[in-house]
Amino acid sequence: MLDVRNYIASFSNYRNIMPKSTFIVRAPGRLSVMGGHVDYNGGPVLPIAIPLHIELHLEPHSGNTVELYAEEIDKHAQFSLDDLQHQHSWIDYVQGVAVELKELGIPLRGFRGVVKSTLPMAAGLSSSAALEVATALAFLHLANESLSPVETALLSQRAENKFVGVQCGILDQTAIAACIADHALLLYCNTMEFEQIPFDLKHHSMIVTYSGAPRELASSAYNDRRASCEKAVEILQNELPQISQLCDLNPDDLPLAEKVLSPLLYKRVRHVVTEIDRTKRAAIALKSNDLETLGKLIDQTHNSLRDDYEVSSKELNWLVDWARKQPGVLGSRLTGAGFGGCTVTLMEKEQIAPFMQSLPLEYKSFSGIDAECWEVNAVDGARVL
Ligand code: GLA
Secondary structure: OOOHHHHHHOHHHHHHHOOOOOEEEEEEEEEEEEOOOOHHHOOEEEEEEEEEEEEEEEEEOOOOEEEEEEOOOOEEEEEEOOEOOOOOOOHHHHHHHHHHHHHOOOOOOOEEEEEEEOOOOOOOOOHHHHHHHHHHHHHHHHHOOOOOHHHHHHHHHHHHHHHHOOOOOOHHHHHHHHOOOOEEEEEEOOOOEEEEEEOOOOOEEEEEEEOOOOOOOHHHHHHHHHHHHHHHHHHHOOOOOOOOOHHHOOHHHHHHHHHHOOHHHHHHHHHHHHHHHHHHHHHHHHHOOOHHHHHHHHHHHHHHHHHOOOOOOHHHHHHHHHHHOOOOEEEEEEEOOOOOOEEEEEEEHHHHHHHHHHHHHHHHHHHOOOOEEEEEOOEOOOEEO
């Protein structure tokens, strides 16, 4: 059997010898600026792609196996394209995509190579969706086929829902497949229509802070929130038979919802309905460069995710509360699914240096954990380089 580590050691030499057959696919992480937990309710989301990414450095071969070495975690995995069996590890994201491409009748070729990453795993910045979309682009490239960004996102989501078994929505994969540099993606998850909105924050920037805290119970709590939304729709349909998802409600329907739902289900619905409204207002604010309003909406989103949707954690709340007290900060919130992961803070560029200097020290004395901070801009989605 091929010793992948030796192979990796000689990979750059390989590339020099056979430059035509080697290729690189880059897929960025995504930052959810607005639209928390509304994608699976059909609402609008507003993400950007960020400069932290994964890269697949690949070389096709004539066999029917895929052999990958994930450099960051020092793990090797392989599978046969004729026998796609769960391995209950990171390689399942790759295999799941292969299954879905086969379903579409795309001919699959074997390859080997390295997964390189600057994107932290399990941090709420979508490293798994980045791996899925990058894999899809790699197989499509080798088959000389192409799919639209939305088709690529939908097949990557099916891979995660069906093969990996995680019931994620469509936000992450679409952001990674469809974002373009210097723009935020306003995506309507019920129709999959989208608009690219210029993302030029001028004297401000977005800071992503990774809490480093484990995302305990993240997937069961995520599935629980999804189930609550479906249950609420079922109950509300007795009064409002025309609705099929929570995005079909508007803020005027909340008093009725409060009457017919349990207090807990009502809080979940109130988050979703108000977040849909905030996301639409955030897109308008971004278009008119009204960053004060965007910052206020970001703050309101965090409060709603913390109090109504209950997906925050003590570390995320600390980071948000601390950020809000710093000079030049317009807004701060948890981003992604929650239950750990990252926050995002909109702030003046001039204040970033002292912010980044103090935060890790102060956070460590509160939590005992090392935080990481990145200033991010909006970059292109996944590409074969
Ligand atoms: C995770 C899921 C997305 C979305 C977000 C919350 O990232 O994968 O589909 O639901 O959480 O907005």
